[in-house]
Amino acid sequence: MAKTDALQGSLDLLVLKILSRRPRLHGYAIMAAIANTSGEVLRAEEGSLYPALYRMEEAGWIRAEWIKKDTGRRARIYELTAAGKKQLGAEESRWQSVTLAINRVLREA
Amino acid sequence: MSLWSRIANAVRGERLNREIEEELQSHIEEAIASGRDPKEVQRAFGSALRAREVSHSVRAAEWLASLLADVRFGWRQLCRNKLTSLAAVLSLALGIGSCVAAFRLIDALLWRPLPISGSSRLYVLSRTLTGPEGRPIEDGYWATPDFKVMRDAVKDQADLIAISDADRTDITWSTDDDMEKAHVVYASGNMFPLFGLEPALGRLLAPVDDRSPGLAPYAVLSWDYWNHHFGRDPHVLGRSLHIGDQTFEIIGVGPRDFTGTENGTVTDIFLPLSMNSLATRDSVTWHRTFLMLKPGVNPATALEPLRQHLSSVSRAFELDCSTCSRGMTPATIDRYLNKTLVFNPAGAGISDLQKDYRRLLGVLGLLVALVLLIACVNVANMMTAQAAARGQEMALRISIGAGRRRLVQLILCQSALLALLASVLGAFFAAWAAPFVLSLVNPPDNPARLALPADWRVLLFGFGLIILVVLLLGLLPALRASAVRPVAALKGGEDPHSPRRLMRGAIALQVAFCCLVLLLSSLFVASFQRLQNRPLGFSTDRLLLLETVAGKGQLPVVWSQTAEALRAVPGIDSVTISGWPLLGRIMINSDISINGAPPSPTPSWFLSVSPGWLSTMRIPLVSGRDFRPQDTSPGVAIVNETFAKTFFPGQDPIGRTFERGANEPINKIVGVTPDAPYRQLRDPIRPVFYVPLNEIDDKSAPKAVAFATFTIHTDTENTLTLADSLRRFIAQRHNGLRVSNVTTQRDLVRDQTIRERLLAMLAAFFAAVALLLAGIGLYAVLNYSVLQRRREIGIRMAIGSTRAGIVRIVTFDVFLMIVLGGCTGVVLGLGAARYVASLFYQVKPTDADMIALPTCAILLTALVATLPAVLRALRTDPTEILRAE
Numbered sequence: 001m002a003k004t005d006a007l008q009g010s011l012d013l014l015v016l017k018i019l020s021r022r023p024r025l026h027g028y029a030i031m032a033a034i035a036n037t038s039g040e041v042l043r044a045e046e047g048s049l050y051p052a053l054y055r056m057e058e059a060g061w062i063r064a065e066w067i068k069k070d071t072g073r074r075a076r077i078y079e080l081t082a083a084g085k086k087q088l089g090a091e092e093s094r095w096q097s098v099t100l101a102i103n104r105v106l107r108e109a
Numbered sequence: 110m111s112l113w114s115r116i117a118n119a120v121r122g123e124r125l126n127r128e129i130e131e132e133l134q135s136h137i138e139e140a141i142a143s144g145r146d147p148k149e150v151q152r153a154f155g156s157a158l159r160a161r162e163v164s165h166s167v168r169a170a171e172w173l174a175s176l177l178a179d180v181r182f183g184w185r186q187l188c189r190n191k192l193t194s195l196a197a198v199l200s201l202a203l204g205i206g207s208c209v210a211a212f213r214l215i216d217a218l219l220w221r222p223l224p225i226s227g228s229s230r231l232y233v234l235s236r237t238l239t240g241p242e243g244r245p246i247e248d249g250y251w252a253t254p255d256f257k258v259m260r261d262a263v264k265d266q267a268d269l270i271a272i273s274d275a276d277r278t279d280i281t282w283s284t285d286d287d288m289e290k291a292h293v294v295y296a297s298g299n300m301f302p303l304f305g306l307e308p309a310l311g312r313l314l315a316p317v318d319d320r321s322p323g324l325a326p327y328a329v330l331s332w333d334y335w336n337h338h339f340g341r342d343p344h345v346l347g348r349s350l351h352i353g354d355q356t357f358e359i360i361g362v363g364p365r366d367f368t369g370t371e372n373g374t375v376t377d378i379f380l381p382l383s384m385n386s387l388a389t390r391d392s393v394t395w396h397r398t399f400l401m402l403k404p405g406v407n408p409a410t411a412l413e414p415l416r417q418h419l420s421s422v423s424r425a426f427e428l429d430c431s432t433c434s435r436g437m438t439p440a441t442i443d444r445y446l447n448k449t450l451v452f453n454p455a456g457a458g459i460s461d462l463q464k465d466y467r468r469l470l471g472v473l474g475l476l477v478a479l480v481l482l483i484a485c486v487n488v489a490n491m492m493t494a495q496a497a498a499r500g501q502e503m504a505l506r507i508s509i510g511a512g513r514r515r516l517v518q519l520i521l522c523q524s525a526l527l528a529l530l531a532s533v534l535g536a537f538f539a540a541w542a543a544p545f546v547l548s549l550v551n552p553p554d555n556p557a558r559l560a561l562p563a564d565w566r567v568l569l570f571g572f573g574l575i576i577l578v579v580l581l582l583g584l585l586p587a588l589r590a591s592a593v594r595p596v597a598a599l600k601g602g603e604d605p606h607s608p609r610r611l612m613r614g615a616i617a618l619q620v621a622f623c624c625l626v627l628l629l630s631s632l633f634v635a636s637f638q639r640l641q642n643r644p645l646g647f648s649t650d651r652l653l654l655l656e657t658v659a660g661k662g663q664l665p666v667v668w669s670q671t672a673e674a675l676r677a678v679p680g681i682d683s684v685t686i687s688g689w690p691l692l693g694r695i696m697i698n699s700d701i702s703i704n705g706a707p708p709s710p711t712p713s714w715f716l717s718v719s720p721g722w723l724s725t726m727r728i729p730l731v732s733g734r735d736f737r738p739q740d741t742s743p744g745v746a747i748v749n750e751t752f753a754k755t756f757f758p759g760q761d762p763i764g765r766t767f768e769r770g771a772n773e774p775i776n777k778i779v780g781v782t783p784d785a786p787y788r789q790l791r792d793p794i795r796p797v798f799y800v801p802l803n804e805i806d807d808k809s810a811p812k813a814v815a816f817a818t819f820t821i822h823t824d825t826e827n828t829l830t831l832a833d834s835l836r837r838f839i840a841q842r843h844n845g846l847r848v849s850n851v852t853t854q855r856d857l858v859r860d861q862t863i864r865e866r867l868l869a870m871l872a873a874f875f876a877a878v879a880l881l882l883a884g885i886g887l888y889a890v891l892n893y894s895v896l897q898r899r900r901e902i903g904i905r906m907a908i909g910s911t912r913a914g915i916v917r918i919v920t921f922d923v924f925l926m927i928v929l930g931g932c933t934g935v936v937l938g939l940g941a942a943r944y945v946a947s948l949f950y951q952v953k954p955t956d957a958d959m960i961a962l963p964t965c966a967i968l969l970t971a972l973v974a975t976l977p978a979v980l981r982a983l984r985t986d987p988t989e990i991l992r993a994e
Contacts, residue, residue, distance in 0.1 A: 027132065028139035046136065046150075050129075058115065069135070076132045 011044055011052050013095055016080065016088040019062060023079040027053060030078070053078060061087045116173055175515065176522070183523035186495070193889075194527070197488040200882055201531030204481030205574060206538025207875070211477045212570050213543040215470045217559045218373060220457055221566070224366035226305030228456035230402040232412075234269075234419070238448035248448070249459075250394040252433075253382065255426045256297075259398070262422045263415055266406055271297040271382050273396040274461075275374045277555060279658060279849045281351045287840075288847055291334070291377040293352070294369055295385045295396060301329075303401050304367070310335070311346045311361030318381040322389050325381040328357040332365045334377035354660065355384065366560075370399070370455070373462030373550075373557040392432040399455055412452055420450040440710070462557055466550070468945050469868050472629065475941065476875040479622045481574075483879055485581040486615045486622075487886040488527060492586040493612055494893045496520065517587040524583030528575050536571070549867050552860045585611065612890045613922060617930035620967060623883040624934025625941065627963030628954065630872030632942060635959065636950040637869035640862055646785030647691065648727035651682075652854035653828040654690050655819040655835060659845050662813030665803045667844050669719065669738075672819060678838060680831060682822040685725045686802055688717040690818050692857045696788040700770040701796070703756055707771055713752055713796035714787045715769075717742060717804065717817075723782060725822050726854075733763045733780030741809075742800035743774035749784050752796035767798075774807075776800065790861040791950060816849070828853050868948060880966060884974040891923055891978035902982055903990030912983055919982045920975055927971050935960060 018033045019025065025033065030053075031044050044052075056062045061084035069075045080088070118125045140150040187194040222228040233249065240246035253271065260269040275292035282289075301313035309332050318325035328350060330339075339345045348359050357380060369376030387393045400415070402408055427433050427446060453459075496503070503516060543561050550557040659667075668686055675684040689695040699715050700708035720736040723729075731750065746767070753762040766775040776798075784794040804812040823831060832851040839846050895902070902915060942954035952959060 026135065026139070028136045028143075031136075032143070046133075050133070050136075071138070073135050073138065074131060075135045076128075 010095070011048065012056060013088070013091040014042065014044070015049075015052065015056065016061065016084055016091060019078060019080045020085065020088055024077045026075040026077045056084070059087075060084075176518070179515075179519045179522040180526065182519065183526045186523055187526060190495070193491055196885065197491055197527055198530045198534065200484040200885075201481075201488060201527060201578065202534035202538060203878060204477070204484040204535070205528075205532050205571075205578065206535030206542060207477040208481050208574055209535060209539035209567065209571055210542035210546065211470070211473050213539065213561050213563075213567055214546060214559075215474060216566060216570075217561050218463055218466060218470065222456050223304075223370060223458050224364075227303070227401060227404070229454075230404070230406075230408070231455045232400045232402075232452040233455035233459045234398040234400055234450060234452060236448040236450050239444050247451075248394070249397055251396060251398045252391055252394045253388040253396065254391050255394075255423055255430075256396070256398050258426050259419050259422050263400075263418060266403055266411055267415060268299060268303050268401045268403070269297075270300050270303060270399040270401060271295075271396045272300060272370055272399060273382075273385070275369055275371050275376045278352055279847075280378070282348070283351075288849060290850070292369075292374055293378045293380060294371075294376045295380050295382045295388075297382045298325075300379075301363075306364050306367055308361040309364055310343060311359075313361050313363065314379060314381055319383050322383050325383055326355065326357045327360045327381060329361045329363055329379040330359060331363045331368055331376050331379070333368055333375050335362045338377075350378070352380075357384070368558075368560070370397075370458050371460040371462075372458040373460050373559055374555075375558045390432075391430045397459065400452065416450055416452055423450065462550075465864060468948055469864060472633075472868065472945050472948065473871055476626055476629070476872060479626050480875050480879055480882070481578070482581075483619050483622050483626075483882045483886070485578060486619045487882055487889070488524075489582050489585055490612050490615050490886055490890055492520070492524065492582060493615075494889070496586040497897075520587035521579060521583040524586075525579045527582065528578045531578075532571065532575050546867070546871070549870070550863060552863060612893070613926050616887060616890055616923060617926040617933070619883050619886050620927050620930030620971075621934040621937065623879045624931050624963055624967055625938045626872075626879040627876050627966055628935060628938030628959065629941060629945075630869075630876035631959055631962045632949055632952055632954055633865070633872040634869045635952045636948065637862065637865040639952065640790055640865050640950045643786075643790055645858065646728065646783050647854075649853075649855040649858050650727075651823045651826060651828055652726070653821040653823055653831060653835075654693075654852050654854060654857070655821065655832075655839070655848050656690070656693075656816070656850040656852070657819060657839065657846050658816045658849045659814065659847070662815040663845050664811050664813055666811070667846070668802065668814055668817055671839060671842060671844065671846055672719065674842065675819060675821065675835065675838070678831075678835065680824050682824055683721065683725050684822075685722040685820050686719040686817050687722050687820055688802065688814075688817055690820070690852075690854065690857055691716070691726070691785065691787060692790070692854075692861055693818075701756060702768045702771050702773070704766070705768065705771065709756065711755060711796065713755075713798055715798050715800060716787070717800050717802045719802045722820060723747070723799075725820050728782050728785060731781045731783060732761075733778070735780060736799075736801045740779075740801040741803045741805045741811075743769070743776050743805075745779045745801065746776040747780040747782060747799040748778055749782050749794075749797045751784050751794045752798055753781055755796045790858070820854075865948075865950065880970050883967070884970045887923070887927075887971055887974035888977065891919070891975050892981070894923075895919060895978045895982045899985060899990055902985045903987040906985060907987040907991060915982055915985075916979055919979055923975065924971070927967065931964060931967055935964070938963075 014034050015030055018030055018037070022033065027046075027049060031046070031049055034042055034044050053062070053064075057064055057078075061081060062078045063081050064076050064078050066074050067077055137147075137150050141147050223231075225231075234251070235247050235249040237245055237247050251271070256269060256271045263269065273295040275294050277290045278293040279288045280291050280293070281287070296314060298314045298316040298319040302315065306313065308329075311329075313329050314325075314327065318327060330345065335341060335345060345359055346361070349356050350359065351357075363379065368374075369379075382388055382396070385395075387395045402411060424446065433445075506516060507513070540563070547557060547559055547561065672684045672686055675681060696714055698712040701711070701713050702708045718736070720738055720740070723735055730747075733747070736745065736747065748762060753760075756762075756767060757765055762778045762781055764778065766777050768775050782799075785797075786792065787795060787797050802814065802817065804814070806812055821828075821831075821835070825831075829851070836848040836851065839848050898919075902919070905915065905918070939954050942949075946954075954960075
């Protein structure tokens with residue numbers, strides 16, 4: 001298994017969230033969406049985005065499909081599955097509780 | 110689901126890589142289209158190779174992908190050396206196929222549990238006692254009254270079941286029909302219920318059928334007989350069949366798999382024990398007795414008390430039995446009563462075929478295992494050579510980071526490929542070979558029949574064998590290859606002798622196995638030849654034998670009139686009659702007492718014959734005369750030379766008299782014949798006397814003859830062509846005579862050597878295979894070694910080594926190994942031969958020619974196999990070698 005990325009936990013969350021708002025995006029569009037919505041603060045590396053996409057696909061959270069683009073090339077687009085929706089809920093609440101906890105530590109200390 | 114898609118992705122690895130590549134390209138294009146710098150995008154991905162590796166490992170099952178890659182690589186390796194690979198696969202296929210075929214035979218005859226419930230609780234009862242010749246013998250047959258007292262004595266802990274051996278019996282379906290033969294078994298009524306068997310049709314025999322003698326005229330057909338004889342016609346119930354003067358009604362058909370308890374014979378008809386007239390006789394032992402422990406009885410503690418109890422009950426029965434020891438001398442009675450009852454597990458059935466062929470199958474198993482080992486050593490050698498040639502490649506793989514586990518996997522993959530290919534071929538071979546070998550166990554009127562299913566037992570054995578072969582083949586080269594030290598190998602300085610040492614050890618092993626196989630097979634072949642060439646003392650040429658029965662019997666005059674009528678049939682030279690044929694299955698002995706003395710300890714065999722029988726059989730008279738038509742028995746007799754020597758040592762037997770037991774009428778010896786084997790070719794010659802077929806009772810009235818054999822000398826070589834017309838000819842005379850069996854004297858003699866012929870044939874075949882494989886192995890090793898040492902040989906030549914010197918350094922150590930292996934093989938062979946000595950006939954493993962033969966064969970093979978490599982070494986051109994360096 002490949003080495004896990006430091007951002008991995010949150011990368012999954014970001015990808016799932018983006019796909020839940022805007023279904024049927026290809027890899028570059030997901031990356032661009034993360035950058036845009038985060039105001040260019042967060043950047044998913046290409047080198048970790050695709051392994052993460054494949055891993056989530058294997059886990060059954062997202063589903064991929066090849067489509068023809070206008071340029072004639074094929075693109076692989078992703079969308080959320082039912083399991084992915086559940087996973088997104090779980091990841092979101094985990095994130096909330098973690099950030100809450102971190103904030104609490106920052107305030108108290 | 111996820112694992113499945115990963116396995117699927119691993120299998121279609123190339124396509125997966127293309128897809129990943131395409132997606133990444135599409136991403137880069139998008140990025141460039143949205144205005145990013147192409148170089149920067151490329152950089153963001155890092156190494157494209159690495160991105161793909163990581164993505165690939167997520168989407169595909171890595172271990173499987175690497176395995177597939179190794180299999181593909183192994184396949185390419187095999188394809189690269191097509192000829193060697195083909196030889197390897199073929200020799201392994203032969204080895205694996207032979208092993209599986211031998212397993213199928215051994216399993217079917219000796220190991221496979223009967224298709225009954227509680228087969229593990231089933232034992233067979235027999236008794237060991239001292240035989241007439243002072244050797245221990247085992248008697249497995251019991252008298253029915255004895256069986257009944259024993260059954261009642263232990264009924265709380267175990268059930269006793271009486272089952273007779275399947276006897277080839279004449280049956281008719283309606284009184285006018287032709288007679289047919291069917292295998293008939295008499296069984297006690299508790300057999301079917303205790304075995305937990307259910308009828309396929311109607312009902313089976315039940316304990317109620319045992320009640321009283323002769324009151325249950327019912328027959329149960331076996332499923333097999335119902336199938337091939339009646340085409341599974343359900344209307345067979347209620348039909349009647351006749352055996353002798355008894356009529357039986359068919360009441361049911363047995364379950365599909367059950368063919369009786371006698372392996373090698375398929376029972377056709379089951380009859381109640383009580384219907385056999387022998388069942389009331391105290392002194393006739395005629396059926397086997399099985400014991401089935403009740404469920405829940407612990408065999409470890411219960412068997413020995415049961416055995417002692419049964420033993421004392423049976424002994425009491427025999428002491429009480431007045432007819433059991435009638436006419437025996439006190440010494441014989443003592444011997445007869447002094448016996449030990451033994452239990453043997455019988456869950457796999459019990460038969461004479463098992464007894465006769467157990468050793469043979471053991472030898473066969475040994476031979477095939479050795480051949481497989483030789484083949485494995487060969488292929489392992491080949492792989493070692495290839496691995497050595499790939500030493501540099503292995504070193505490179507290790508230095509760029511291949512794990513040693515992966516290297517072992519690489520080589521094991523290759524050997525598994527070889528083994529799998531070979532086992533596919535081997536499976537076909539085994540599917541053909543097992544029934545083929547079984548079909549050679551074929552006494553013409555009673556061929557062995559065994560079910561040889563290819564079920565989970567065979568599959569399991571096959572799988573085990575494949576795994577063993579893979580390990581044998583691959584493990585050594587794999588460990589060697591993975592122990593490569595990259596630095597040494599890449600420098601080209603690795604010890605060039607180490608693979609050769611391994612291969613030389615393999616040669617010694619191979620020669621030892623080969624020698625063992627050769628020694629055993631030369632013993633078996635010699636046994637067979639000596640047995641076959643044994644002088645018979647009679648002719649087998651053009652002798653047709655009609656074994657004929659006559660219901661309750663016909664007077665001798667009817668028999669001789671029939672013989673007279675047969676003489677008139679065209680194509681027939683002479684017709685005479687004997688009670689039964691020589692070397693047939695019948696043998697009857699008789700006590701001999703001289704001048705009213707008590708019977709001597711040695712009994713004599715006898716045979717009743719008509720006048721002219723001796724000359725038809727081409728048995729000459731040493732002195733005296735043949736019988737005349739008016740001669741009767743008792744009255745006159747003709748004896749063989751051993752009889753004369755045993756009972757009248759140093760005297761002229763002509764004119765002397767003997768009695769068949771004390772107080773019996775006297776017989777006057779009128780002629781002496783040379784010795785001829787009576788019952789078995791292997792038996793030593795015993796005393797034999799011939800008496801006239803015309804038997805009279807004590808009032809001089811002629812006695813009826815119930816069965817006899819017409820011995821017919823025909824004009825044509827192919828005597829059996831007359832069989833059908835003669836059978837009809839005798840039936841049309843309507844004088845009560847019916848032909849029950851037709852055979853030839855030559856077939857009877859041939860039957861005597863079936864086992865020896867089979868063993869000699871198989872042993873010779875495997876010896877040839879072993880020799881061939883050993884030769885190939887020797888050739889390959891020497892050839893490889895010469896190739897490896899080309900440089901050394903070139904240098905030696907350049908500095909003036911003689912040709913003889915070159916030959917010596919090339920062949921010396923190999924021949925050393927051959928001698929070492931040969932000696933080991935002979936020693937092993939002598940040990941193995943002791944175990945199977947009962948299969949030899951007039952040969953001893955220590956005979957000089959028996960040892961010389963395999964040794965010469967090995968040496969000759971070694972010479973032929975080493976010649977090409979030696980010539981190659983001698984043709985080495987030193988200048989060319991040195992220039993290439």
